[in-house]
Amino acid sequence: MADPLKSRGRGDLLWFFMLLGTLCETAAQIRYSVREELDKGSFVGNISKDLGLEPRELAQRGVRIVSRGRTQLFSLNPRSGSLVTADRIDREELCAQSAPCLVSFNVLIENKMKIYGVEVEIIDINDNFPRFRDEELKVKVNENAAAGTRLVLPFARDADVGVNSLQSYQLSSNLHFSLDVKSGPDGQKYPELVLEQPLDREKEATHNLLLTALDGGDPVHSSTTLIHVTVLDANDNAPRFSRSEYRVSVPENIPVGTQLLTLTATDADEGINGKVTYSFRNEEDKIAETFQLDSYLGEISTVHSLDYEETGFYLMEVVAQDGGALLASAKVLVTVQDVNDNAPEVILTSLTSSVSEDCLPGTIIALFSVHDGDSGKNGEVSCSIPGNLPFKLEKSVDNYYHLVTTRSLDREETSEYNITVTVIDGGTPPLSTENHISLKVADINDNPPAFSHDSYSISIPENNLRGVSIFSVTAYDQDSGDFAQVTYSLAEYTFQEAPVSSYVSINSDTGVLYALQSFDYEQIRELKLLVTARDSGSPPLSTNVSVSLFVTDQNDNIPEILYPTLPTDGSTGVELAPRSAEPGYLVTKVVAVDRDSGQNAWLSYRLLKASEPGLFTVGLHTGEVRTARALLDRDVVKQSLVVVVQDHGQPPLSASVTLTVAVADSIPDVLADLGSINTSSDPQDSDLTLYLVVAVATVSCVFLAFVIVLLALRLRRWYMSRLLQSSRDRLASRPNSHFVGMDGVQAFLQAYSHEVSLTTDSRKSHLIFPQPNYADRLINEESCEKSEPLLIADKMDANKEDPGDVQVSFLF
Template sequence: MANQLLRLDRRGLVLLYIFLGTLQESGARQIQYLVPEETDKGFFVGNISKDLGLEPWELAERRVRIVSRGKTPLFALNPRSGSLVTAGRIDREELCETVSSCILKMEILVEDTLKIYGVEVEIMDINDNAPSFREEEVEIKVSEHATPGSRFPLPNARDPDVGINSLQGYQLNSNSYFSLQVRGRTDGAKNPELVLEGSLDREKEAAHLLFLTALDGGDPVRQGTVPIRVVVLDINDHIPKFTQSVYRVSVPENLSPGTRVLVVNATDPDEGINGEVVYSFRDMESRASEIFQLDSQTGEVLLQGPLDFEKYRFYEMEIQGQDGGGLSTTAKMLITVVDVNDNVPEITITSSTNSVLENSPPGTVIALLNVQDQDSGENGQVSCFIPNNLPFNLEKTYEYYYKLMTNRVLDREHIQSYNITLTATDQGSPPLSTKTHISLNVADDNDNAPTFAHSSYSAYILENNARGASFFSVTALDWDSEENARVTYSLVEDTVQGAPLSSYISINSDTGVLYALHSFDYEQFRDLQLQVMAHDSGDPPLSSNVSLSLFVLDQNDNTPEILYPALPTDGSTGVELAPRSAEPGYLVTKVVAVDRDSGQNAWLSYRLLKASEPGLFTVGLHTGEQAPPNTDWRFSQAQRPGTSGSQNGDETGTWPNNQFDTEMLQAMILASASEAADGSSTLGGGAGTMGLSARYGPQFTLQHVPDYRQNVYIPGSNATLTNAAGKRDGKAPASGNGNKKKSGKKEKK
């Protein structure tokens, strides 16, 4: 036995090398191997890495594997040697029964390129089975009046091997009455028959014991023997005869158990028990005995088990009709099973991914799947499809393999996941279909930059703010996910008054809250322009900028400063002189003060805190003059200071409340003050107008308005405006700062 296996192995390897050489020259994608049955686990089948054009180490790196369809694997890949080996003991008879050519098909998947290679392995038969008979003993009844040449069927032997190792012939032991003849069947099988060579004499010999031996063609030859007992009967000169020598019928595979398939009939002209025919299956295979049942009296063939076209498509049986005298005849019954569309298509996901990156190019492979139907003909023709409204295509590749691919770029921000329904439908009538689902997540790609809610921002902060105080926050949104959507904030570097921006302002990188690192002074610093950058944490990161205008708001943090009259530096008391003849309303002096704040925080009012004779002198509330002006100085409703047509103030001539109007008026006063300080202007509208008459009309002169010029501090100078309109008493103003000193007592009116 071992020598026979060795010879088969060597012969198979020679054939394999010749075949592979031819295969490589032709460029075919189908790989074929030969391997004898009954080999041990790990038996070398073929060098699969070489036949695939790969190195052995590439099998693992490129994830080369055998595609499994749920059955017990018969072969395995050896990644070290790059060879295909057996995964266990292989019994050809178990796999292929009596089929002469036992070819096993499989697919090899190169997963990194999703390429499929078909592999066929032919299992070579070895003579591991001896011919055998199902019967332990056979009894044949022969009439003593049987004529020489009469034939009697003998049992057939079975040998599951094929070719030369299968059943080759029969032998009968030597005797004086019977010989052996073998007749061929339509399917190639051989039926042994016992032939009567001479007349029988029951009274001389009532029974004959023979031995039928079946032999195969193996080396060494295997054989099986069954005893044949021939009983000589008394005369029964008619043999039953079937109405047909061959009964043929085609039945659909979906017949229910108990259904009558056909009826056989045999007649015998003898009378009595010799003419009564009993029916039975003869030489019936085990698989057929589980499916069919024969009524011995009526000849009805009934279905007792389910038919399955995909498992067995054809049955050939012999029916024997035997009369009461022991004479028998046979007929053949051929049953063809017709396919019915009773199998739904099967979808097998061979390889798939559950996530794909958005913006992946069209044609990205999502899954590799196999679609099959066990039916035949149109019932087994399967088409596979997916809904049309999805951004995917199904492309048929090798035989019944399909690739599921993208047909356009995916956008996670539009759709984050897909539930893809795969439908396989056969062409039967009615068609059968099956569905399966593939869940696919769209992975995020950093394709969205952070976006601010506004194109620009304005923020306000009071001067003298505390260092480190928050004053504003910005927020940017990123439509990506996870790290690609995590936004970090920063300031675009810049310089402010020669110092880096980061010394004035900081921002919380996580929250976008802005903090003041510097205590601002409105009188020195009124606004700041900066840019905030928001960038995500993607790779590479994306960013966007937004401009922010920070305005410093004034606080009343400066006390007024009295410029005139100034306190003497020599310790004396400042004295202002007034003529004894001065009438009420006489302008004795003017207090000049300034405030560094702006707007309403810079408008000043004056009052006397202490006077030796309180009723003798008064000070103008807003002008700073120790006598009040005439009552006709007040404006009419249309002449009040402020913007054209404004109606600020009240009838007493108080300062405007509107900050815009007051700042405009202050700006005009300062401009006129600057012109007066450098002596280059006549104050715009002529003497006493402060340049205002051009705006408010020729009637708007300083004789109708308090002299604000003497309240104005000129930046960069210690000068103040003088009463350019002259004293109301028509006299020239005093020289110097208006402080008159005398050595005697104060002059009285």
């Protein structure tokens, strides 16, 4: 049996080596180098190969670059797996004169939450020329200056480094001056003008020299400055500083305007030659913006606040010059001391906003980094969270921390955590920063949606607008998050041979029901729906509820008049009332129906207009047109009635019909009265004779035409006999009265006809008007005026009947 202590020792050793391998892999440092000023997208290095990944895995694993407080200089090409430049890189802008120029950042593999350090060296190219501050310089020298006198010249600056930086100076050839170049402790080359031969102002008062600065690049870049040397009268003492170099150290939080130090230079000469003035020489723009030098007192003070994190020291050169143009120079070094003026900074790199309540202990919630811009103890930070939370912090590489769970979570106990991450530095007094992380605990789907009612009954008036909202159903889910998101749908089934979805739709998000068509109460009175509420869980849970939709009636149908019907030829039907009719005589009956129901279908009849008021009445509920009094001889033969049929809806709807009633006891009276309607009499007596002549001629023509028609009818009697026989057969098959019903309403249809006998003698003809027989309707008056009456021979027998006595029927 194996020794348990040995087995345990081997297991611990195995875990130790696995942990060591993980740390080595995490802390690996990747190095590249790239030249400056390359185009955007230039290749830097194969990052996918160095990370041990395929190019296509970069996007799948969430590989991205993370850096703090700096513009991204590099980016990842997911297709090639290469690290490329994000834009043109200017080494001088990034690192100034520092060499080497290194850019550091981190690469995060998000799905593993691993950090890799990357360091890229920016290689300098010769893209900058040496530059003098001034294109021209005026130098003054005494004429009694001894050979070997040195005049300090302005030096050139080159933003490049190494061999590409400033390497040498050249002076144009002349008889009196030579050039000497010295190197300072900072590596800067300082040119000096050396007097080789004595000067004589009376012979030559000015000397123009050309100073050239050259770098060591390929090709060589250079720049020049013109030096004007003015020879002065004797001034044999130059100013002298008390020290060749001044040093001062100040904290970065000193107020603006603080005096840092005072420079002192003396001149043994007297008068103007002994008066000394101070000035900066070759000062950079940053020095001119930060410091101020009193030209008479030599006091240096600040005009701008100092920042240790921006610049840790300032090196400047101060020149003291007397009135005779002799000068001396001294170095001034201002060192900035760091103070604890930067609070720690927390940068969230990756954060999980929600976690399931059944997550395992050790689940990573967030990855963040901490940083302090100060140095030394002021930049040392510590990170903590409250101890009563089920979370802890685990330190990773390069000031990165993991926030992980320590136990299972319970959403019903706590649905959301507000975690405060506190970072404090080691300064005096210490500065701290708090960062709040909100974490929601996600629920599992264990509750189906529930409606507030077991079923719903709703009503909608007919003739609704398409797309109108009908009703809204709402279901609630006790779960949270996506599990509480309820969607609604209608169960599919067929109603009246059409899917129910063609009648009603439902908004899947709000549960609002919409009518897809205008409902008609006469076609659809009730519609059954089944609404399903389904949550967004996996698998989803659902609940059904029934909805009954009732359509209510509206007064949307105009009464329809069945009798009298309008003729298709555009004429108006004519009803016949004999002059012998008694009061209450039934002339005709108006029959109408309404497709609505209830009181919307109750109809009433009334006489709207009559050519002879008080002659006829209309039954309020029956629609029967009867005579109100006995007919008189003075009553005109043509009576026009307008009958209105109206329902009892709100608002009521109505329809009207115009009736024409012919009042006469004989057909000649009808014809005479109808003809007199359209004939207007001239009141002038002078035209009466003309009208009589025209009337006699017209009657003669009519009589002649009438005789011609009779002869034609005798020739075609066999045809007319057949036609009359077929007409009698059709009429015999129809009853004298008809009842037409619709929705329980009966309509009485009645027609009228009259037989007329026409007898002729040698000079005159007359019509015999018997009692009426209700058989058919008369044609209207206009038809009588447009054409001759249709004469139908009841019996024509040449052997038994006198040619002068013919019996015909007139149909009106």
